Amino acid sequence: MQRFACLMIVCCAAGAALGEPHTIDDRAHHLGDNTLPEWKAFTTPEARSAPLKIDFEAAPNATEFTLKIQHRDLHSPWTVTLNGVSLGQLEKGKDPSFTALPVPANTLVAGSNTLVINSRDKKDDVVIGPVQLLDVSPRKVLNLGRVLVTVNDAAGGHVPARLTIIDAKGQLAKTWYTATEKTAVRPGVVYMLGDQTSIELPAGDYVITATRGMEWSMAKSPMTIESGQTATLPLTIQREVDTTGWIAADTHIHTLTFSGHGDASIDERMITLPGEGVELAVATDHNHHTDYRPYQEKLGVCDHFTPVVGNEVTTKNGHFNAFPLPPSGKENVPDWHQSDWVKLIDDIRAHGAKVVILNHPRWPRDDNNPYGNAGLNRGSGDRESGPTRMPMDAMELVNSCDGRTDPLIMLTDWFALLNHGEKLLAVGTSDSHTVYHHVGQGRTYVPSSTDDPSAIDVDQACKAFTDGRILVSYGIFANATVNGKYTLGQVVPVGNKPVKVSLRVACASWVGPRQAIVYVNGIKVAERTIEPHEGPLDTMLTFEGITPPHDGHLVCAVVGDPVDDQAYWMEHPHTFAATNPIYLDADGDGKYTTPRDTAAKRLADIDTVDQLRAALQKVDDAVAVQMFSLLRERWAGDKRSALDALARSMDQDRPLFARYLQDLSTH
Incomplete structure (x- = not known):
């Protein structure tokens, strides 16, 4: 298929009457990397590579104009710039739709102007166009009205919060003129620091809800927006869960700035963290040591959380969150090319990390994930390959952004490993990459000598992790x-x-x-x-x-x-x-003696199946499965066959035996 570095359109937008749309490009462009014959009805089946570049003639705009871009099948962020000025992003969605973007005064120049629409995801097949320029503000085009929102606690003080805005159709509502350095905004979502925030919406009926993570109440209010009018909306939320002596930690947090995917910039992340009540925030961009402190200070949010430099050490054989680490950016990071877990984690610890966590152990697919690749038996904790011991401190029991890390499923893996003798702890995390996905929704509660979120003792918190004095929460x-x-x-x-x-x-x-x-x-x-x-x-x-x-x-x-x-x-x-x-x-x-070590002690004088059958009456199923696992390593031939027959006779109404035998037959 022929590829182009960009697609250039030259047309004229000058000379139309004031207030009328100027069509600067009347075509529907297929951008991406696939040939899609089914798209023939509305565009060319053959794709061209992004970016889409449109050159057009215009006169300077002394007032704010509107750029209207039609599109469909957008699954990734697509950015729009005009003469080098960022206008925003196109709204994602499969169905035909349009995005109206404000063009600030004096963005257009006399003569040639250049519009560029681009995405980092060159494989996202999309249709973009036609494109029109309207010489009136989006406020007029969309009949916008304004609401001034404040969020207070029960004592009347401003608190950071997340606003969710739902329209009359039950959909997340796009807001306008809301983004400032103290907000993080996506369709239907506005993070704010509590003080008065201006939000503009098309005239209509809405429900606006304020939240601040799982410890706080919800404040929900219906709101009617009238075109050209300004209303006020004070909302009050209060803490409903007493976590005195515990701090809320999220040990898996990303930014677009340093991870290179997702959509939350580093500045936006500084706003979303207080808005969800995260108190210990571990930065874990991929193979990058990110330090939140300069950005915290710039935005004035140091009172809301204690930052920790970390790294999601991202290998072909699993992802590992590690902290604390020196704030070195991409320099002097652990060797993420290393596939041997023991060597890798030894290297991570040599870089200063006190806590190492295995992330989303069943991600990304059934046939390709760390535990599956190791051949983990979910009944006994045996592994066919990989290290003889688990060298990390903990595993993610909850990952609130990964649909595969369901805690009820992950409990089974965790218990199997504990029964096998691993000292492996459990954590809860969010793995949030975006503004929309709640950072801190999955979280870990850590005991703390202070309830001041800006003064958490990081060394004390790390020791609580490694000692197992932590709670998993979703x-x-x-x-x-x-x-x-x-x-x-x-x-x-x-x-x-x-x-x-x-x-x-x-x-x-x-x-x-x-x-x-x-x-x-x-x-x-x-x-x-x-x-x-x-x-x-x-x-x-x-x-x-x-x-x-x-x-x-x-x-x-x-x-x-x-x-x-x-x-x-x-x-x-x-x-x-x-x-x-x-x-x-x-x-x-x-x-404390682990189930596997208990099993080994009980097997010291056992040499026949009859002796084993008698010994099994005195232990629980966890120890019993470990006894079978150990004997399968020792016995062969007829004794192994008799052992397996005894195990099969015990699997009815005994889930641990059934799971052990099922995985034994598939690995």
Whole structure:
């Protein structure tokens, strides 16, 4: 297919009457890299490469004009510049539509003018055009009216927030003349720092909702916009979840500026972080050490969060978030060409990182992801390839922007690895690349000696990560203690006595937790229904009579309804929270023994299937599966066949055995 560096159109826009549209290009251009015969009805099937360049004649514009661009099938950002002046982006969407962009006064020059429409994504097949220039402002073309919005807390002080604006058709509404250095704006979404913000909208009816992440209430108000008129809208939100002693961390955050994809610039990210209540913000652009501090200072948002320099070390064999790191940009970064996990993470730590996290372990596809490529058995934690130990500190249990990292699915992987003996902790993250996707929606709560978000001790926070004293959150806050005093990461002396688990569950009034579950060694040992509630929820659930037959790791999880509101759109079909493990010492030796090590001890004197069958009566399924896994490494021939037959006889109504055997047959 023939390729062009650009497509140049020369036409004349001078001489039309004031207020009439001047067609500066009357064609519909197919840009991209494919031949699409089905597009023959409205454009050429053959694509030409971006950018689209249109040269046209015009006179200077003493007032603001409007550029109207028709388009369809836009899936990536397409930018528009006129004589080198950025006018904005075309609105994404598959259906035929148009974008009207303001042309500031004095942008046009006498004689030749150049319009350029371009995208970084050269594979995005789109149709652009015709293009018209109108010598009136978009305020007239679109019948705009203005609303002045403020967002306050219960005490009357301004608070950063996200505004979601829905039109009468239930769609996200494009705003006009809203972007400033103190806002981050996308269709239907405006992040603001709380003080009065001017928003212009076409005349009509809207619903405007203010939010500030999962700890705060929602303020929702209907609004009628009248053309040429100005209205005011004060909104009040208040904190509904008490997280005293805990700070909200997001350890997976991107910018277009330094990651090269997504759409949130570094300045916009400084506005979205306070707007979602993120207090510890770890910058993790791909293979880049990003320092937020200069941008924080420039925009005056230092009081809202503590920044941490990090890096999403992006390899062909997985992505790893690492922090803290020196603010060196692209210089002196870990060797992201390294595919051996142990060598890679040793190198990451040599660069200064105290915390290393495996990101989205089941991304990007079923047939290509870190755990799948390693041949992870989701029943036993065995791996066919890769390192003999997991060298990272944690894995993402929640990634709120990756639809594949569903926490209910990832729990299975995590429990299998814990049962296999890995000391692998769980975190929640957002992985937000854009303004629209909520940064901090998936988050990790970290204990802190201060509740001042600008004064968080980063070293203290890192130690909490590696000690396992952290909570995973996706809309719900949950924390647990055992026997009234033992908490995350601690070893509980149990002996042969039952333990009492106390689980605090808290959420905002617009979140609905439904089920609380206690797992020991990944096996559900207790659960409780959480009844619907009015207003915010903060309740303590108690589970008694849990008696482990041997040492075990105890994890609590809470699952809730999805948030059915466009103001807090969620990728996954539920809200969620989980603790990290509390360790149960049932044998009284003063330490925690993993299920795999327990299995090895129980197998010391076992040499026949009959002996194994008797031993299995005294252990839970997690240890039993580890016993089978270890014996499969030792036994061969008839003994291996008898072992497998015994395992198959145990898989009915025993999910862990069924999962172990299923993965054993497929790997």
